[in-house]
Amino acid sequence: MRATATKRSWKQKFFIFAFICAFFALLNTGYWFFQTDRFPIQRVKLIGDMAHVSHQTLQSVITPHIQAGFFSVNVSKLQKELLLLPWIKRADVRRVWPGQLVVHLSEHDPKAIWNDEALMSREAILFSPPLTDIQSLNLPRLHGPEGKHMLVWEQYLSIEEKISSLHLRIVTLELAHRGAWQLQLSNGIQIKLGTQDVLVRLQRFVDAYQKALSQESRPIAYVDLRYTNGMAVGWATNTKVSNIRK
Template identity: 35%
Template sequence: MAKRTNKSNRRKKPRKQAASRRQSQFVINDWLPSASYLKPMLMIAFLLLLSTAAVQGYRWLMRVDTLPVRHVSVSGDFKYLQPEVLQEKLASEVKGGFFSLDLEQLREELETLPWVYRVALRREWPDRLHVYFEEQTPIARWRKTALLNRYGEIFKPGLDEIQPEGLPQIVGESGREKVLIDDFIRYDQMLSETGLVLARLEEDARQDQHLVLANGMQLALGREGHDKRLVRFTRVFAQTLSTVASQIAALDLRYSNGFSIRWHEPDPQALKRGKGHV
């Protein structure tokens, strides 16, 4: 009976070892991720690696000493601006690499310079920067010290800058610049059809407008109906008044169906000379 028992025990021993191996495999399989999770995990790891490389690359490109800008060129139609002065200004302002240079900030700084209306900047690989300047176009003087461009925007040239000569003048309340520059341009076009030139537009606090022409003639327009009154004046002037324009001092156009004329006072010396010939 004992021998049978030993044989039975020997036969069962391999079964225990096989069971132990199966149990170890189960433990390892439980620890390893399944195939459905492995691919997303690898993708996440790849994306993390890629983003880290991108951040490090961006930091390198944004360094001041990476591809520094070595050449700056300037262009534009210059009448008041001096290119050599702009070059000096850019030499002190352009600090940075090809990619790290803040073009928006540089543009804003350059557009604060006198006589600069607009600036456009362009990078040129690998170490160049091109700057295009558009000058202000003065249309008229605003009050005593400032100028107005065609958009009714005020700008002031520096004291050491070139000052324009022969500009007409506009005087009015603050905040009325855009309206008055539009009025001035429109009036000047209407008057030019009769050979007259507008030299000064004044508007008081009540928005009562007064014009002074280049020949010294003054026109009272009033507060309303400006275009209608000016059209009526130019029509009559072309028909009957152009031949005696030098004798007219002022006209009041504020009447509903006409205007009044104030003539120059006769020259006393001319009167004496005239009497002497009688």
């Protein structure tokens, strides 16, 4: 019995010793793997068309991270920092063996300027690049109260569809704090739509423009559609206003 117990004790000691040796060997292997000079990141591959974010800007964000080495680089943190760049819409960072970091990037596609201080994408996402970037873009200018950008964008799309047959574009669209809509077209005409039945009133303008207003030799300053069945037309050359009723 004593011999059996002694044998069992030696087995336990052996397994403990073997476990300790394996543990330290693993630690040593891990230390060896995570040494940056042994497994450096040798190449960064950027995928994506960057029209507004410079290579220098991307380099300034990525370089501090790759110094950690292939196994130690924090891809999640790098991804978050890339997304902080105002033009970046999506960022995906992953390691590719051996020694390569692949960075997939895509930019926002701006469709309008919001309140002269931000840009808006087709998904009505607001982002705020430098004002110099905003001012350099020839985009429709949308204005409205804070938090109403999605409503204004949806109305913009509806109006664009309505006037598509006129071959005109919206230059500005404004929603006032009291809920009144007005816009300016690419031919300089300002249209006052009021607060109710906006698209119905706009259709009235489309019909009148196709039938008569587009043939006018006098430049039109504005069209006021805040009437039940008609509109007022103001001419740019003088103060005369014509009332057109259906």
